[in-house]
Amino acid sequence: MYDWHEIGALDDVPRLGSRVVHTPHGGVAIFRTADDRIFALRDRCPHKGGPLSQGIVHGHRITCPLHNWVLELESGQAVAPDVGCATRYPVRVENGRLWLGLNDVVSLAAVT
């Protein structure tokens, strides 16, 4: 089960841009594409830990700012031939507000 947290408004995230949400388990990057889809990935590139939130969003992909790895926002998977994966988080938009789903374990960790 997920614990849902309200994290802000859709328009707080620029189109083709990204914002970071700090969680007990580190940064989560929230991405907004040109067609207003919202995605959330752990803010660490599987290659060398680069902050994905600082990259360039194009299509439904993100390019890491450190060494230009490209990841699919939907799956978190690196685009072939690179191999790697960034953790995905569920995110949804309701009445223009953004909700981020964090795992129970994460939430528990936050409490304890």
Add this chain to the structure above:
Amino acid sequence: MKERLILVGNGMAGMRTLEELLAIAPDQYDITVFGAEPHGNYNRILLSPVLAGEKTVEQIMLNDLDWYAERGITLHAGKAVIRLNRARRQVIAADGTVAPYDWLLLATGSDPIILPVPGNDLPGVITFRDIKDVQAMLDAACAGRKHAVVIGGGLLGLEAANGLMKQGMEVTVVHLLDVLMERQLDTEAAALLRTSLEERGLRFLMGAQTVAILGEERVKGVRFKDGLEIPADLVVMAVGIRPNIQLAKAAGIHCERGVVVNDTMQTYDPRIYAVGECVQHRGQTYGLVAPLWEQARVCANHLAHFGISRYRGSVTSTKLKVTGIDVFSAGEFGGGPGCDEIVLRDRARGVYKKLVVRDNRVRGAVLYGDTIDGSWYFQLLREKTDIGAFRESILFGQAHLGDAGHGGGNNVLAMPDEAEICGCNGVCKGVIVKAITAQKLFTLEEVRAHTKASASCGSCTGLVEQLLAATVGDYSKTSREKPLCACTEHSHDQVRKVIREQHLTSLRAVFDFMEWKTPDGCHSCRPAINFYLIAAWPGEARDDAQSRFINERVHANIQKDGTYSVVPRMWGGLTSPKELRAIADVADKFQIPTVKVTGGQRIDLLGVKKEDLPKVWADLNAAGMVSGHAYGKSLRTVKTCVGSEWCRFGTQDSTGLGVKLEKMTWGSWTPHKFKMAVSGCPRNCAEATIKDFGVVCVDSGYELHVGGNGGIKLRGTDLLCKVATEEEAMEYCGAFMQLYREEARYLERTAPWLERVGLAYVRQRIVEDGEGRKALHQRFLASQQYAQIDPWAERASGRVDAHEFQPLRRVG
């Protein structure tokens, strides 16, 4: 229902077209392929290594039968198409199969020429064209037949002869002319080649005209015009190829030597396209693979109804694939009116190199024995590079320029597998070769994607290209202008031109007008186009933050741990106690871990947290400092020496001029970073001669130097001219920067740009054309009024891009 596409000819050109087509329009057609040979598609270029026993047939298959099945392609292997019915849009095969098409692609290739002499149909007389021929040759060698005669001393003939010799036969090569490979080699190189092949055991009969093949049941010998007869158990005819146009011709499609196509690879029947060796384009036919690749790409683009690509013909290069013998040839190697030849001949080492040069541009090349620089010369040829600057040493190769990266002087083939090719990404030779073979890679881009070799700084590109050529055969690049990125077919120059001519002022307009293949570009094209827009239409085009690399978006340099570095501007390298105090205070207040002096005479604060950036900037602004743009493709720094104000040798006020230059140029965006320096005397303490624009003061004025850089490939500047006054120095500087801003490609520094266009061109625009210089300078100043706004002050105020510096939310 999907439209039906039929490909006639299951060879490399046709299949490459299908692969290109499937990549851009995977579901557009129901595809059927007819091939006369009973296999999938294989790499015909590698038949020579198969014959020589260096590769197996399995190793040269490109598309096996499963490949067709997986993509839902119907393959009729072993069915030759004998007739086209254009009225009913049908192809008819020899076995009676009739298949209807909406679109037809002809890739019927070429046929080897059979000499019209008696006995040419005897068993044992073959050509060298397909797997069947190779099999026949291998069978003959296995059956213990002894004498092989190869008619034709061209590329194919020599490869066949070499292979047969390796299979244990005694081989005589018969050639009509006195020069081997006369289409590719001059007399000198041909003689060296002949000597070397004779040492390996081949025999040559030069100037010999074949008049008859002798024998009753099977070939027994060959007779020549002068009456000489030699014994032969196997005769291989390799005297040339002829485009295979029977099918098209019989169907009434316009043919000359080949099937005539236009720049979209369309034949005179608009429903029918053609690619490959059967094609005649702008009067040319091609028998090498590289042009086929380009034709395939263009043809696929039109079959997918994109309609935005043209084939303009190819410049080709050739290599002989005989192991241990290195021969390379490209362009107009024979020379001609107005051409010079630059020649290096070293008989003892078996090395011969000749470059044909006209107007300081390479027009052709023949290399024998040492072909390591073949791809470099071919690049110079294709890009029409001005070689004036290094003409005197050009024959010593690229390594001599200090450029080829890591051990470029070594023969890459001789390197051990664990030799590091790419120093940036730590990729060894063995890894690259393995990737090329296992993943069936053909292009530099593919090798970059799969191995990361040459994907960073690019200095090992030459070595990787050589590995590619050595591993897969002659996949030389051709003369096509490279597309800007995978999102488009258009090159940097085309995009710039369209932005200017169509007055495009936004990325969206460029994507729409130029029919981008992706909805919003990628990390390669967006920053480039954004720069082209603001350079072409200052004040009008909106700078798109989301199309800027992170450093330019947040006006600081991202570090490996995700923190940033901050470099305040110090005009001409001058600072003051007040500024230094403010920097020290900032470092204390925000607990900045590292403070370092940079190579450009500035102070770098490293390890600043992103959230702290606006506050750090506010404090620095308060002390009168602005952004140093140490993070941008922009003017970086003007480095100076102390000059006549203090130095006993100084001839002019270099510090003062440096400050003026920096005040004039700061904030300007450029294709790549731009560095300047001003030295007060020829001792050049500010190192002005390795800068993009450098001034060396002398007693009588100012020497202006351009196009230098440190970095991967050290390049000293070229002297642009000498001027008398500071005002002139400023004007020339502005004009030079503007020319670079308007004409260089994004991420091209002044050094490679200058080498590409030539110093003479830049001199003409800046020095000789006074009116033009003034206009350039004015345009530079005009664009500066929109650029000279301190980005730090804007952001420290909290009114610009505040979202960039704060987390959206803290949870838990």
